[in-house]
Amino acid sequence: MIAKLKGLIDSLGDDFAIVDVGGVGYLVFCSGRTLGRLQTGAAAALHVETHVREDHIHLYGFIEPGERDWFNLLTTVQGVGAKVALAILSVAGPEQLLQTIAAQDKVLLTRASGVGPKLAVRILTELKDKAGKMSLGAFAPSAAAAISTPVGGGVMEDAISALVNLGYKRLEAFEAVGVTAQELGEGADSSSLIRHALKRLGKDLMR
DSSP states (O other), X not given: OOOEEEEEEEEEOSSEEEEEETTEEEEEEEOHHHHTTOOTTSXXXXXXXXXXXXXXXXXXXXXXHHHHHHHHHHTTSXXXXXXXXXXXXXXXXXXXXXXXXXXXXXXXXXXXXXXOHHHHHHHHHHHHHHXXXXXXXXXXXXXXXXXOOSSOHHHHHHHHHHHHHTTOOHHHHHHHHHHHHHHHOTTOOHHXXXXXXXXXXXXXXXX
C-alpha cells in the first residue's frame, strides 16, 4: 500500500496530479486545495490514501495529513464517496470543516459538487460526535494559512480546553465554541470565545 509519494510534479489536471517518482508517473487524485499548492516541474510530497478495488487501484493525495484524516472521516458517511469527499475538501479545509460541523451549518457543505441539502444534513449529523473528538491542533499551521477561517484553530482549541477543564464534556464544549466562533467572526480571541460559549452553555442548561 502506498502511503506517501515524493517526487516531481509531471503534470496537473482538473482533479489529479501526475507525480514522477524515479521515472515512474503516479496518477493521484487530489482536492482543489491540494492542487492549488502544486506546481508543474516542482518537487512535492503527498500523503496518500490507497483504495484497492477489483477493477482498479486509485491513489488520493493530500498536501497535509490533516486533510487526509478528514478524507477518511468524510467517506465513512453513507453517500460520500472519494469524489464527493475531495469536492468537500476543495471548498473547506480541516479547520473550516470543524467549525461548520460544530455550528451544524449546512450552507458551506452544499457548495461542494455532489452535496445537496439532505446529504449535507447527514454529514453534519453523522460526524458531529466524531469531529468533536478530533484535535484542532493536529492540523498543520501551513494548512490553516491556506484557507480563510473566521477564527484560528489554536484559539478555538484553547477555548474548548478551558471549558473541558471547567467540567463540560468535550463535545458540548466543541459545539458551543463552534457556534460562538461563527457568531463572533474574525478577530475573536480565546477569552471572548470562552465568555460567550459559557453564556450559551448556561442557556442550554436552563432549557
